[in-house]
Amino acid sequence: MAEVPVPPANLKALRHHIQAIEGFTRTTEAVLSLGPVEIDQALPWGGLPLFCLHHVVGSGEAFGRSGFSPPATAFVATLVARLKERFKERGTVVWCLPRYQAADNLYGPALAMLGLDEKDLILAKTKNETEALWTMEEALGCADVSAVVGALAAPLNLTAERRLQLAAERGRTTGFLLQPSAAVTTSTAAVTRWRVGSLPSAAPAWAGLGRPRWSLTLDRCRQGNTRSWIVEWCDETRNLRLATPLRHRSVDPVAVGGTVISLRFVA
């Protein structure tokens, strides 16, 4: 079969055409940097696109498959905190929680440490999925809200996700669906789907715990490829950064303690 060379201009036009059909046209203007340049560049928009719906799920078995994974929650909280800073005046974040989950589970002081101050956060406890979706849609349409997080235990159907996506586009807000790993469906109307899990941290030079390390997987990405990274969260600078995959905890640091220390000196 003869290969037909496609001129880049045509390809671009075609992409735009497909985007227009998908109803996902305006997102390329505004992006949010995730922190590490490598991750931003891996996304076709050069960052996390705004005014659309993103899907964040926990990965693996951490704390049971049905609960909301803390790394995923923290990841969403950091993104939302950045968004809030970007839209200063309309910076409020609405966080939807199922009613059975006591809302004080989400610990305010820790969120404040992640950059999400209490004055910028509104928690809405919802009884069922219908209420949660309604709340999210209302919040996405509010002019004073920058981001909406919906913690939903059950998987959503495509129509509901599509509605949220449209509401986000219309209201110029960004929505995040936070779901446990058990609730993941194969197809999603969200623009990206991230899978966040915890990883053993690198032992620090001092005694104690290192920086929290997450496995960050771009599970689905419209117009883009899936990728996976290992990132570290730095509490002091409130930054995500790529973890240097130099060594892994599987090597027992006690057994090779001396070597490790000398390595560190070299590095």
Add this chain to the structure above:
Amino acid sequence: MPDARAVVPTLKVIDADPGADKICLGRLLVWVRRYTPWVSLEPLDERGGASLWLDMTGCTHLFGGEQATLDDLAIRLERLGFASRLGLADTPGAAWAAAHCVARDIVPAIVPEGKQRTHLAGVPVSALRLSLRPLDTLTRLGVRTLADLFALPRAPLTRRFGQEVCLRLDQLTGRIDEPLSPDIERLPYVARMAFPEPIGRTEDVEAALRGLLESLCHRLEKDRKGARRMTFELFCVDNTSERLQVGTGQPVRRPEHLFRLFREKLDGVDAGFGIEFFLLTVTATDPLDVEQEAVFQDTTDHVAAPVSAGRELALLIDRLEGRLGTGRVLRPRVRAVHIPERAAGLVPALNANKDHTVALQDREAGLLHSDRIRIRPGTRPVYLLPKPEPINPLPIQLDTPRIKTVPLPGFQWRRSTYRLTAAEGPERIAGRWWQGLLPPDRSDEGASYFALCEDGGAVRDYWRVESEAGERLWVFHLPFPLVRGGAQQGALHGARSDPNSLDRWFVHGLFA
């Protein structure tokens, strides 16, 4: 008073209550509007008397003439339990004089038109509404009735008493006009709509509601008020009624917003055989200045800067609260308390305008808000369990690696096993010693640990631990035996009944 008691032994003494009098007069004022819309109230004077003014111009014929009107008024007032003295005249001054002297049979209750001078000649000067000083002087000078006063030349009177006496005289005779300033009726914010045929379709109800809201909001705008609470009542054909209530966090008078609040509740309404009457009432208002209404269109193509930041948010909170129920829309509050579970609280977002209450409470408790900054970032869990959950530590084995760096080799919690590889701690969080020990009634056996944890009464050593898989948890153990109920006996008892109490560990939070 003893003298009076001596004369009338059965004398009842009731203290004067000017406040209650005023309220009562206000109600009476509303009631007398049945005769004329132009009514006003002369406030209580120093002698404890008060009058109601009714401008009956053009109204008496409705009640069958002047005399019939007065009779009617007297009878109705008597039925209400008021003794009354009534006077009717051309001018307020003359009417006042007539009303105050009618009991002495010197004047008729009704002074004929233009006959004030002749008919009121015998009235004492005290009927002129003079202040005490000129009245006193006039009495001492032997000027007792109005006839005496009319006989005096005006110029010396003015020189002697100033304007007052002549002014009152002229007001009596009508040479100077004395307008009554009426008490403007404050109509309640009520709108109603009745239908010749009962309606039942949701669209019709919505349309009616919209109309009612618009008319009410228009009135609110005129008065520069905003609604805080509204009631919408629907009366059905079969004599049942439904009542919907909405509340707002801030005063609102935007019909569209109020309509959306009500619409959330309209779904639950059963129209039955049809609704024939609507009643919309604003039950609470707050002042609301003129605001620029945000433009709703045209927001899709550019980020429209909100006219007033937070306004849209307040409306959103109203809507959420209306649909999800009260107490479902919350704001987190971080308090300057060192006990973890007490450091976070939730307040209803609807009342969150009172921003300072929490800080104030903390200050009263001797806590500074800056204290909470001292906590190192990353040392508090993203999820805090509502209650610390006990864990089963794994037994320490001799070949457990790195036993020196972790406080315990591992544990079982929620049917999973966590083997620890790293830990940081301990961070000792002491109880609130200034609040004493557990109250005796809560020192029961099994629940005491949780009770202590809840009350923050125990000293806890917190560790941040990491499992093999990288999960991070916040665990603590109680380093000291518990002293319960404030008695040492309790402590001994507790130690005996639970010998492992020293070794008990709990999970309290999950880190990211």
